[in-house]
Amino acid sequence: xxxxxxxxxxxxxxxxxxxxxxxxxxxxxxxxxxxxxxxxxxxxxxxxxxxxxxxxxxxxxxxxxxxxxxxxxxxxxxxxxxxxxxxxxxxxxxxxxxxxxxxxxxxxxxxxxxxxxxxxxxxxxxxxxxxxxxxxxxxxxxxxxxxxxxxxxxxxxxxxxxxxxxxxxxxxxxxxxxxxxxxxxxxxxxxxxxxxxxxxxxxxxxxxxxxxxxxxxxxxxxxxxxxxxxxxxxxxxxxxxxxxxxxxxxxxxxxxxxxxxxxxxxxxxxxxxxxxxxxxxxxxxxxxxxxxxxxxxxxxxxxxxxxxxxxxxxxxxxxxxxxxxxxxxxxxxxxxxxx
Amino acid sequence: xxxxxxxxxxxxxxxxxxxxxxxxxxxxxxxxxxxxxxxxxxxxxxxxxxxxxxxxxxxxxxxxxxxxxxxxxxxxxxxxxxxxxxxxxxxxxxxxxxxxxxxxxxxxxxxxxxxxxxxxxxxxxxxxxxxxxxxxxxxxxxxxxxxxxxxxxxxxxxxxxxxxxxxxxxxxxxxxxxxxxxxxxxxxxxxxxxxxxxxxxxxxxxxxxxxxxxxxxxxxxxxxxxxxxxxxxxxxxxxxxxxxxxxxxxxxxxxxxxxxxxxxxxxxxxxxxxxxxxxxxxxxxxxxxxxxxxxxxxxxxxxxxxxxxxxxxxxxxxxxxxxxxxxxxxxxxxxxxxxxxxxxxxxxxxxxxxxxxxxxxxxxxxxxxxxxxxxxxxxxxxxxxxxxxxxxxxxxxxxxxxxxxxxxxxxxxxxxxxxxxxxxxxxxxxxxxxxxxxxxxxxxxxxxxxxxxxxxxxxxxxxxxxxxxxxxxxxxxxxxxxxxxxxxxxxxxxxxxxxxxxxxxxxxxxxxxxxxxxxxxxxxxxxxxxxxxxxxxxxxxxxxxxxxxxxxxxxxxxxxxxxxxxxxxxxxxxxxxxxxxxxxxxxxxxxxxxxxxxxxxxxxxxxxxxxxxxxxxxxxxxxxxxxxxxxxxxxxxxxxxxxxxxxxxxxxxxxxxx
Numbered sequence: 002x003x004x005x006x007x008x009x010x011x012x013x014x015x016x017x018x019x020x021x022x023x024x025x026x027x028x029x030x031x032x033x034x035x036x037x038x039x040x041x042x043x044x045x046x047x048x049x050x051x052x053x054x055x056x057x058x059x060x061x062x063x064x065x066x067x068x069x070x071x072x073x074x075x076x077x078x079x080x081x082x083x084x085x086x087x088x089x090x091x092x093x094x095x096x097x098x099x100x101x102x103x104x105x106x107x108x109x110x111x112x113x114x115x116x117x118x119x120x121x122x123x124x125x126x127x128x129x130x131x132x133x134x135x136x137x138x139x140x141x142x143x144x145x146x147x148x149x150x151x152x153x154x155x156x157x158x159x160x161x162x163x164x165x166x167x168x169x170x171x172x173x174x175x176x177x178x179x180x181x182x183x184x185x186x187x188x189x190x191x192x193x194x195x196x197x198x199x200x201x202x203x204x205x206x207x208x209x210x211x212x213x214x215x216x217x218x219x220x221x222x223x224x225x226x227x228x229x230x231x232x233x234x235x236x237x238x239x240x241x242x243x244x245x246x247x248x249x250x251x252x253x254x255x256x257x258x259x260x261x262x263x264x265x266x267x268x269x270x271x272x273x274x275x276x277x278x279x280x281x282x283x284x285x286x287x288x289x290x291x292x293x294x295x296x297x298x299x300x301x302x303x304x305x306x307x308x309x310x311x312x313x314x315x316x317x318x319x320x321x322x323x324x325x326x327x328x329x330x331x332x333x334x335x336x337x338x339x340x
Numbered sequence: 341x342x343x344x345x346x347x348x349x350x351x352x353x354x355x356x357x358x359x360x361x362x363x364x365x366x367x368x369x370x371x372x373x374x375x376x377x378x379x380x381x382x383x384x385x386x387x388x389x390x391x392x393x394x395x396x397x398x399x400x401x402x403x404x405x406x407x408x409x410x411x412x413x414x415x416x417x418x419x420x421x422x423x424x425x426x427x428x429x430x431x432x433x434x435x436x437x438x439x440x441x442x443x444x445x446x447x448x449x450x451x452x453x454x455x456x457x458x459x460x461x462x463x464x465x466x467x468x469x470x471x472x473x474x475x476x477x478x479x480x481x482x483x484x485x486x487x488x489x490x491x492x493x494x495x496x497x498x499x500x501x502x503x504x505x506x507x508x509x510x511x512x513x514x515x516x517x518x519x520x521x522x523x524x525x526x527x528x529x530x531x532x533x534x535x536x537x538x539x540x541x542x543x544x545x546x547x548x549x550x551x552x553x554x555x556x557x558x559x560x561x562x563x564x565x566x567x568x569x570x571x572x573x574x575x576x577x578x579x580x581x582x583x584x585x586x587x588x589x590x591x592x593x594x595x596x597x598x599x600x601x602x603x604x605x606x607x608x609x610x611x612x613x614x615x616x617x618x619x620x621x622x623x624x625x626x627x628x629x630x631x632x633x634x635x636x637x638x639x640x641x642x643x644x645x646x647x648x649x650x651x652x653x654x655x656x657x658x659x660x661x662x663x664x665x666x667x668x669x670x671x672x673x674x675x676x677x678x679x680x681x682x683x684x685x686x687x688x689x690x691x692x693x694x695x696x697x698x699x700x701x702x703x704x705x706x707x708x709x710x711x712x713x714x715x716x717x718x719x720x721x722x723x724x725x726x727x728x729x730x731x732x733x734x735x736x737x738x739x740x741x742x743x744x745x746x747x748x749x750x751x752x753x754x755x756x757x758x759x760x761x762x763x764x765x766x767x768x769x770x771x772x773x774x775x776x777x778x779x780x781x782x783x784x785x786x787x788x789x790x791x792x793x794x795x796x797x798x799x800x801x802x803x804x805x806x807x808x809x810x811x812x813x814x815x816x817x818x819x820x821x822x823x824x825x826x827x828x829x830x831x832x833x834x835x836x837x838x839x840x841x842x843x844x845x846x847x848x849x850x851x852x853x854x855x856x857x858x859x860x861x862x863x864x865x866x867x868x869x870x871x872x873x874x875x876x877x878x879x880x881x882x883x884x885x886x887x888x889x890x891x892x893x894x895x896x897x898x899x900x901x902x903x904x905x906x907x908x909x910x911x912x913x914x915x916x917x918x919x920x921x922x923x924x925x926x927x928x929x930x931x932x933x934x935x936x937x938x939x940x941x942x943x944x945x946x947x948x949x950x951x952x953x954x955x956x957x958x959x960x961x962x963x964x965x966x967x968x969x970x971x972x973x974x975x976x977x978x979x980x981x982x983x984x985x986x987x988x989x990x991x992x993x994x995x996x997x998x
Contacts, residue, residue: 038557102466113469120767
């Protein structure tokens with residue numbers, strides 16, 4: 002039984018980023034980098050219980066969405082030609098990619114059991130298949146083996162996993178929100194990987210006494226009596242779930258005024274972020290945030306709240322300004338929006 | 341050490357008892373001690389405290405993922421004709437204890453995998469075609485034999501072990517004394533654990549102590565809470581009392597301290613912590629007669645240099661927490677936030693004082709700078725100094741991959757990879773031979789008759805991966821300006837020659853840049869040739885202004901280019917004076933200093949390991965400040981002679997690149 006998402010104390014930016022990604026999975030992943038003992042893994046596991054369930058094709062290894070015809074896997078396409086696809090409601094997958102995982106389990110490979118006992122070839126889906134339409138979580142992402150990182154980058158960019166090994170030739174949809182967490186002291190992340198994350202959060206330990214006491218108090222209550230603790234938070238969790246659901250359906254109709262687009266562009270220019278990716282993510286995330294707030298138009302406030310997460314990992318190092326990237330984003334925001 | 345020997349030993353015994361009572365929640369013990377009879381005695385005591393059938397599993401130092409996490413049991417698989425999983429050590433340890441010998445040498449990767457299982461209480465196996473999760477809860481005893489301060493288990497592991505115990509320096513005689521240990525009933529304490537109540541005040545005090553000592557992770561206070569509970573259960577109480585809180589803080593939070601608490605606010609509080617510490621050690625800690633003396637010493641230390649650790653920390657990456665501890669006194673004395681009406685006499689303040697008393701006397705003077713510095717140098721060292729290679733260096737495991745020129749095949753691993761597929765491949769090839777060749781023919785030989793004994797395909801190939809330590813290059817940047825230049829240059833020259841003579845075996849290289857007047861000059865390009873160094877450094881010009889910025893810029897450009905080639909440069913700056921020549925070669929002291937600072941920051945931003953040697957007769961604060969801007973280690977060496985210089989540099993280089 003996971004710790005309830007709504008019972009997590011402080012860490013507002015982390016929660017905001019994960020909720021935004023839950024509303025719009027196209028944002029491109031969330032990176033949580035920061036201090037130890039701030040409940041990074043706890044938060045992600047809590048997210049799994051929070052997400053509204055989804056409708057998926059029955060008996061599909063990849064959990065295809067019956068409504069999204071363009072993204073169906075080849076099996077489902079074949080079945081659809083023969084008749085309507087049977088579907089059922091399943092929880093959104095939140096899949097762990099543990100350190101020490103081997104490549105065959107990540108991308109999928111020949112089914113060993115079948116190969117050994119029957120001597121037949123069949124494809125056994127890996128973690129990327131299971132994470133389709135959900136979240137793929139890599140704890141200590143900066144310690145992941147290089148060849149696995151390359152693989153993830155490739156799949157995350159294309160949304161498709163292609164396997165060509167052992168005489169197998171399989172391709173299947175693998176669209177997932179990549180969530181990575183880690184501690185920068187263990188080593189920095191490669192810039193290519195950094196850039197793939199839509200949002201990045203710098204996690205700090207809360208510094209005020211009251212918050213820290215509350216963290217310990219809740220953790221203790223949870224450890225001592227998990228069932229009753231979780232049930233105490235069920236209502237708050239369902240409220241949040243309803244909010245995500247509402248935000249998802251409202252998302253297509255959220256208006257982004259020209260003034261906001263202009264401001265986003267100015268902000269990115271001021272900060273000298275590389276490429277257009279930052280600007281696009283910023284606007285997209287601001288829209289999702291507006292949807293979560295139940296508003297129909299993106300305002301300055303949304304832009305402001307999400308800009309640090311959308312931009313801080315895209316700044317070039319500036320030799321004349323050695324302050325951290327968060328400070329630089331804040332400073333530009335301040336210049337742009339005033340107080 | 342501030343705590344007297346006997347009580348340190350007693351603490352170690354209590355820690356063992358706590359671990360035995362609540363092994364799953366406290367994670368484990370990091371035991372810092374050289375191998376020897378004292379450590380053996382402690383291990384004996386600890387083993388006996390656990391229920392009889394508890395298993396203690398040793399994790400070998402360079403354990404591979406297949407043994408640690410599990411994987412395919414090849415022999416059983418081939419025999420059974422179906423995949424058989426082999427349990428890893430971490431899964432087998434369920435309900436028991438794992439022992440990590442030489443824990444200071446574990447890699448962050450292995451530490452992270454152990455940490456993940458400790459956190460999740462299950463092993464996630466995603467290997468060799470297996471997809472399993474196996475429940476596993478165990479305690480860890482990390483045997484840390486480190487000697488140097490930065491020789492310690494990976495932080496991610498230490499973080500997850502509640503108890504940190506240090507036995508170094510204890511004589512064997514202390515082990516005769518097990519204190520109250522014999523009186524304790526561990527199994528009853530285990531049963532009672534769930535019934536121990538904790539007052540809200542205790543939670544507050546534990547959080548207050550962690551904030552005061554700069555323990556940023558929430559695990560600190562959480563572990564202290566669990567330990568305090570176990571201590572109460574140990575004494576047969578159903579409520580945590582102040583003594584339990586104080587002991588828990590000593591065992592859990594004091595070893596994690598990054599800063600000593602800021603000196604309490606001026607008047608009334610100044611005397612009160614001493615008094616409370618005294619009264620407390622008199623009333624509640626009768627077994628610690630020397631406690632208050634230690635308190636006085638460490639406090640006077642704190643007053644002497646209150647700001648230093650904060651400054652140090654602020655310069656290291658990711659140390660934002662210090663800000664909170666610097667603002668601590670006003671925070672704590674404001675009652676609404678802290679939730680306690682009388683600040684001086686609150687439980688939190690009393691425990692802070694008691695915990696402070698248990699810190700080593702030299703904590704402020706010694707531990708702090710080294711800790712932050714090692715963090716810096718570690719990081720710099722890690723990014724640049726280890727390189728994966730397919731041809732040279734120390735073998736560190738294998739990886740799947742094609743045969744590329746130069747790659748070396750690991751035959752055993754390749755055969756292991758091929759083994760499970762033999763039956764399938766045989767059938768496939770028989771079928772292929774019987775029918776016409778199928779469209780997607782597997783990669784194998786075509787000749788039908790002599791069927792190969794083992795069918796190895798491209799996917800099976802495993803090549804050996806090596807980790808190679810990169811070559812290090814020491815770049816000396818020497819101030820050749822002013823009157824003392826000739827002396828300095830001569831000594832540097834001596835140091836260069838000494839280092840080259842020494843480093844012959846390690847193939848390290850040395851370069852020398854001198855700056856004077858309006859320019860810097862690469863006098864000796866990176867070389868490992870002693871002969872060449874002697875020739876090119878035969879005559880060195882000196883005198884003129886001090887263009888420090890130009891000197892550092894030149895060194896940075898060189899260091900950057902070396903880094904790009906995969907080498908690990910370390911820059912050693914020797915100067916005695918203040919810069920007075922700007923980047924564009926003009927004489928302007930103010931601008932020259934600004935230029936030098938910006939050059940220094942560039943060094944830090946590019947994370948180039950560096951050392952600042954101050955050769956001025958009177959070491960200056962400004963030079964030290966400057967070293968900080970550069971992220972450099974600062975060494976005042978007024979009478980720099982070649983021998984000392986060479987040894988300081990090579991010592992620094994080792995720390996930066998190990």
